[in-house]
Amino acid sequence: MGELPVNVRGVAAASVDASYQIAAAAGADSFWLADHLNSPYPRAVASTQYVGAARLMPDIDAYLEPWTTLGRTAGRHRIRRLRLGIGVTDTGRRNPAVTAQAVATLHLLTRGRAILGLGTGEREGNEPYGVDWSRPVTRFEEGLATIRALWDSKGALVTRDSPFFPLHNAVFTLPPYRGRWPEIWIASHAPRMLRITGRHADAWFPVLLFRPQDYAAGLDAVRSAASDAGRDPAAIRPATLFFAMTGRSRDEIDEALAGPFAKAAALNLPGEVWARHGVAHPMGPKASGLQDLLPQALDEQTVLAMTKDVPAALLKESILTGTPAEVIEQVAVWRDHGLRYAVVCNASAMQPSLYRGLAATLPFASIIRRLRRL
Template identity: 60%
Template sequence: MGRFRVGVMDPLIAGRPTPEWYVRSEYLGALANRIDSFWVPDHLNQLYPRSLTTQKYCGATMLTPKMGAVMEPWTMLGHLAARNRLGRLRLGVGVTDAGRRNPAVTAQAAATLHLLTRGRAILGIGSGEREGNEPYGVDWSKPVARFEEAMVTIRALWDSGGELVNRDSPFFPLRDAVFDLPPYRGKWPEIWIGAHGPRMLRAAGRYGDAYFPAFPQRPVDYERRLDAVRTAASDAGRDPMSITPAVWLMVVTGRSRDDVDEALSSEAIKSMALIASDEVFARHGAQHPLGAGFTGAQDILPHTMDEQTALAHVAQVPVTLLHEIFLNGTPDEVVEQAVQWRDCGVRYMVLSNISPMQPSLRRGVTSLQHFNKITRKLNRL
C-alpha cells in the first residue's frame, strides 16, 4: 500500500484579521512540514454546541470570534490553489454531503478543482449529517440511499465522455444531461468515502478510491471495517488492495501530560465527545446524555443547546472516553497512539488540532508547535 502519509484538516472558520488568515497560515505550515495533503470540511455549522464557544470556555474565540462561521470549502480550496502556486499539496474536502449538494454540482466542483490544480483534488464524500440538512429544509430521509445514488450519478457523468446521460433515480434522475468537462490527463479526482455502518462500508468498497472514516472508533474497529470494505470491493470485481486505508482523527496535544489533561477536561473540548454514539459511551460505563441508542454525529443538532444544557451534557462525558476518541498527549505520546492505527491497516492519516478550543489561548496557540512536531514525526514512519 505504499508509505505512511499524513494530511492536515483545517476547521475552515472565518477569523481575524482577514477571514482566510488562519486557514492560509495552517496551509503554509502544512507545506513547510512537507505534509501530503490539506483538507477542509463541508459544513454549514459546527457539530458541537455554539453556546460553549465563547471566551469563557474557548480561547480560540480571540482569533475566531464566531466558531460557527464556517466558510464554503470549494471556494476556499480554489483560493488556496490560486494563491499558492509553489506548493504541491493535494487538496481535499473532508467530507462533502452527498444529499445537500446535487451530485452533478459536486462532480463539476471536484473536476474543476482537479483541472486547476493539475490533478491534486480529492473528493471526500459521505452521507452527511442531520445538522447540515434538516435545519435548512433539505430532506433528511434515507441518507444512505441518497448517497449510493449520488455516487452512481457522479460516476455516470464523469464516464459519459460528453454524451447525453439518461438515468432513472428516485433522488437524482438524469434527463439528457451533459457533462463536458474533461478529466486531468485521463484521471478524475480520487473519491474518498467516509463510512461507518455496514451499508456504507459496502458502498465504500464499490465506489471509493479510499476508505476515509472519521472518529470516534478504535483501531480494532477500523481494522474490522477495512476488511468489510475490501470484501465489498472484491465482490464488485475491484482490486481490494487498491483502496487507500485512510482515517481522520482529532488531536489534543501540549507541552506536558498535565497540560493535555487540563485541556481534555475543558468544556468546549469535552463537548465534542457528544458526537460519539451511545454504543461508545456504553463501553465506558455511561449512557449518552442525549439518550439511550443515540447515534451520535449523524443526528446531533448541537446549535439548539443553551449553555446550561450543554454544560449538563458534557459533565456526563467520561474521561476514559476522551482518551479513546482523541489522539492525545505530548508529541511522543500521540505518535505512539498513531502507530496503533498504522498497525491496524491505516496508511493515510488526516489530523485536526483541536487543542486551541481549550480556555487558555496561550496554550492553544503553543499547541501548534507540538502539533507540527507530531506531523513531522509521522511523516517519517
C-alpha cells in the same frame, strides 16, 4: 493535514492560510477542509469563557464554503503544491452534479491535485435548511452514481432514473486532468456504507472511528466488498481522519480535556461509546452522535448539564491526545491494524487558554513531520 475553515476576525481565511503553511513546512502530502454550513459543536459553549480560540473566531458556526476556499488556497500558495481534499462533503444538501463540477474544476485548475471526500452528511447540515434527511444512505449511493455517470459520459447526453437525482439529457463536458478524474474517498462506518465503499471508493476515509480493532474490522469489510465486486481490495487506500489534542505538557492537555468545550465534543460520539466508559449518552443509549445531533439548538446550561460527567477516557478514545511522541505511538497502533494514510486535524484550539492553543502549533507540526516516518 485537515482544517476546520471557520471565519477569523480580520482576515477570514487566516487560519486556513496558517494551517496550509504548517502542512507544507512539515512535509504533509495533502491539505483538507471540512464541509459544513454550521459547526458540529455546540455554539453555546464556544465563547471566550470556555475556549481561548473564540477571541480569534468569534462565531464557531461561521464556516467558509470549502470549494471556494480551496480554490483560493491553491492560487495563493505555490511553493509546495499539496493535494487538496474536502473531508467530507455530502450528497444531500449539494446536488451531486454541482459537486462533480466543483471537484473537476479544482482538479483542472490544480493540475490533478483534487480529492473528493464523500459521506452521507449530518442532520445539522441538512434538516434545518429544508433538505430531506430520510434515507441518507440511499441518497448517498444515488449521488455517487450520479457523479460517476457524469464523469464517465465523455460528453454524451446522460439520462438516468433515480429517486433523488434523475438525469434527463444532462451534459457534462469538463475533461479529466490527463485522463484521470479526482479520487473519491468515502467516509463510512456502518455495514451498508462499508459495502458501498468496497464497490466504488478509491480510499476508505472514516471519521471518528474509536478503536484500532474497529478500524481493522471495517477494513476487512471494505476489502471483502471490493473482492465480491471484482475489484482489487489492495487498490483501496486505508485512510482515516484523526483529531489530535497536543501541547507542551501532559498537564496542559489533561486540563483542556477537562474543560466544558472539549467535553461538549463528546456529544458527537454514539451512545455505545459512552457506555464503554460507564456513562450514559444524554440523548439515550442508541444515540448516533454526530450524524443526528442538532448542536445549534442546545443552550449553554443544557450543554453543561449534558456533559458534566464526561470522563477524559471517553475523549481519549475518540481523539489522539498527548505529546508528539505519545500521539505517534497511538497512530502506530492504528498502522498495525491496517491504516496507511492519516489526515490529522489540530484540535488543540479547544484549550481554554488562547496562548496554550497557539503554542500547541509547534508540537502539532512535529506530529505531522513524524507521521511521514511511520
